[in-house]
Every structure is written in structure tokens, then in C-alpha cells.
Amino acid sequence: MLINPIDVFFWTFRRNEKDVVNLYTTLSPVMHLATGGSMLNFGYWSSKHTDPISAQNNMCTIFGDLAELSSGKHVVDVGSGLSAPSLLWRDNFPNLYLYCVNINYKQLIFSGHQNNIEFINSTSTKLPFDNDSVDRVLALESAQHFKPLSNFISESKRILMKNGLLVLAIPITTDSSSGKLGLLKFTWSSEHYDLDYLKNLISSHGFNICSIELIGSNVYEPLADYYFANRTQIRKSILKHYNQYVENILFKSIQKMKTASEEKIIDYALIKCRL
Numbered sequence: 001m002l003i004n005p006i007d008v009f010f011w012t013f014r015r016n017e018k019d020v021v022n023l024y025t026t027l028s029p030v031m032h033l034a035t036g037g038s039m040l041n042f043g044y045w046s047s048k049h050t051d052p053i054s055a056q057n058n059m060c061t062i063f064g065d066l067a068e069l070s071s072g073k074h075v076v077d078v079g080s081g082l083s084a085p086s087l088l089w090r091d092n093f094p095n096l097y098l099y100c101v102n103i104n105y106k107q108l109i110f111s112g113h114q115n116n117i118e119f120i121n122s123t124s125t126k127l128p129f130d131n132d133s134v135d136r137v138l139a140l141e142s143a144q145h146f147k148p149l150s151n152f153i154s155e156s157k158r159i160l161m162k163n164g165l166l167v168l169a170i171p172i173t174t175d176s177s178s179g180k181l182g183l184l185k186f187t188w189s190s191e192h193y194d195l196d197y198l199k200n201l202i203s204s205h206g207f208n209i210c211s212i213e214l215i216g217s218n219v220y221e222p223l224a225d226y227y228f229a230n231r232t233q234i235r236k237s238i239l240k241h242y243n244q245y246v247e248n249i250l251f252k253s254i255q256k257m258k259t260a261s262e263e264k265i266i267d268y269a270l271i272k273c274r275l
Helices: 005-014 017-035 052-066 084-092 149-159 195-204 220-229 231-239 244-262
Strands: 074-078 097-102 117-121 134-140 160-173 208-214 266-274
Touching: 052 084, 052 134, 052 160, 052 220, 052 266, 074 084, 074 149, 084 097, 084 117, 134 149, 149 160, 149 195, 160 195, 195 208, 195 266, 220 231, 220 244, 231 244, 244 266
Parallel strands: 074 097, 074 134, 097 117, 134 160
Antiparallel strands: 160 266, 208 266
């Protein structure tokens, strides 16, 4: 696949909704090639989850437990990617009816028709649901792309029933990160929110923050170690479909990502909020 690096630069720099769609349509297949699966999250790695698919499934399981999906009924998965997390949650919790919301139509139709899952092509900032109509709103590694994020939080409040849950899994920066992101400032194709900003934004919309867990050391560093250990094979797979510079940029970005995590420049937050 031929990629114009100038296009990628402008998509990353501007980061409007159309740019994010173009970026993910063009580059998300790299994740397929690197992992062999259809998950798009970084994964929650542990001694029992040492490969990408296992770690990504583990992230979805931990996130689903945090969202109390065992007692959920109507769940909106916003920025649903290729819908693999919703498929996992549907299989684990048969009581759920899920709505996968994605502005990227090509990703949305990837899984085809599915029982108990409705696929909705919509923006995250104007959710097509009635007031007080759902009990969970989930954003698994997607809210960093929603612009403006405040509109998504406001819309989540509008559609959630009383005591409903808003749950986020989101990469964050730290207070001391300004100017230290280096290459990630350009290759991290999302907004760079710090935790205090997110806490204030969420609270200002009337949500009670139930819990925050910072899990960056279980996300970035083991993911990078896996890539380094298996780079030869991953690189061969990527080069079958992409230019060499795509893998080179990916490799350098992952190197910087690990360093930034170790130096606490970036982290990864699981945030549970109740209305």
C-alpha cells in the first residue's frame, strides 16, 4: 500500500474527524499485520497475557468488569473500531444489547450482521439516542479522538439513565510532559489530555468519578518489549503491504513510547464515572 507521508502528516497535525477516519482507514491494517487479530487497543499485559491478542482481550475483559457489564442492559460503545470488543462483551454477557457507534463506516461494517449488536454510523459528539435511554457509555481507547471532548461528555450525560456509568480507557500525558513527547507529539494521532483536565471536565458535567487506575506500565512497556523481540517477523509482514518508512516510523514511535512511559511522561487511565 502506497502512503503519501504528507497526507499522514496533515491528518496527524489537524486531527479533525475526517482526518482521524483517513488515518485509521489507512493505518489500522498495520495492527492486523502486527497482531494477527482485529482488536485496535494497546492491550493490558501481564505474566499470563504475553502476546498481543491475549493482552488485548485482557484489556477488554478488565474494562468490561470495570463497567459492570454483568448488570448492564443497553450499552453504547463509542468509537467502536472494528467492533471486536463489543463481540467479546456480547459473548461474555448475553444480557447485553450493544450499540457500536463509529464515524468510520468502513470499520463499522467489518464484522457484518451480529446478534444483539446494532451498528450506527455517527459522530461521538451527537449521539443518536433518546434522553435517559442507556445504562452504559463506553469509550475504550477512543475518547482521545473525540473533538470537542466536552460534547461527548455532555452527550453521554444526556443519554444515560440515572446511576448510569461512563467508562473510559484513555492514553494521557502527565503534568510535566509539555515539550517532552518528542516524536510522539507527531505520531500520537490524538489529543494529548492530562489527568487533571479530564477529571475537571468530567466532574463539571455532573459525573461522580468512582475510580481512576493508571496502568501505563502494563500497557506501553510490555507492548514495546514484544515488538522489539518480534520485530523481524512483524517487519516482514508489514513490508508486504506498506512502504519501509511506515515500519521505521512505527518502530521509532514505539521506542519513544516506552521511554516516555518509563519516565512518566505518558500514562494510561481507566476512569469509571457514575451519573
